Amino acid sequence: MKGSCKFCWLVSMALIVALGAMSYFFVIKGSVIKGDDGRTAILMTSGERNHVLGEMRGFLEAVQAITEGIANDDMALVATSANAVGMALVRNESPALLAKMPIEFKKLGFGAHTAFDDMAQEATDIGDGKMLTAQLGDLLGRCTGCHAGYRFDIESN
């Protein structure tokens, strides 16, 4: 059977190139253009944009409740509010939408969700208001950092 599969190499090479291209487009690059305000605009359908903006408002609602929880030393409120917007949310995200987000954006987003999980853990374990405020300050830096670099535009098709 020696040398009986000349085409196998070609097919394998073609598959590797196709896989590489697919991971570049669907995992790394995303669907982006340069926005007219200098930020990177991620292109998505209006339904997807409404969905992500709804999640963003959920982030802000969580921040509101967490702040209230810290002020009133209500660690149960901090933990439940932070948990509601943790990494568990990402697991239900549509693969089509994730594919439109560039890898840097996904890293920033996952980082924010994970930071909420960490806050929930901290509130449950130790429940130190000062430490939680420091964590919240750090987390808010993730929000502003991402907003400075990205926006959502509606794709034309």
Ligand code: HEC
């Ligand atoms: C991975 C990037 C990223 C992170 C992290 C992020 N955001 Fe956003 N957020 C965006 C983008 C992009 C928009 C849309 C901005 C635009 O199109 O001008 C947005 C919009 C919003 C909006 C407007 C929602 C609406 O209905 O118009 C709110 C509120 C918001 N974000 C809150 C937050 C808060 C609070 C955090 C942190 C806990 C956060 N975001 C973290 C990317 C991010």
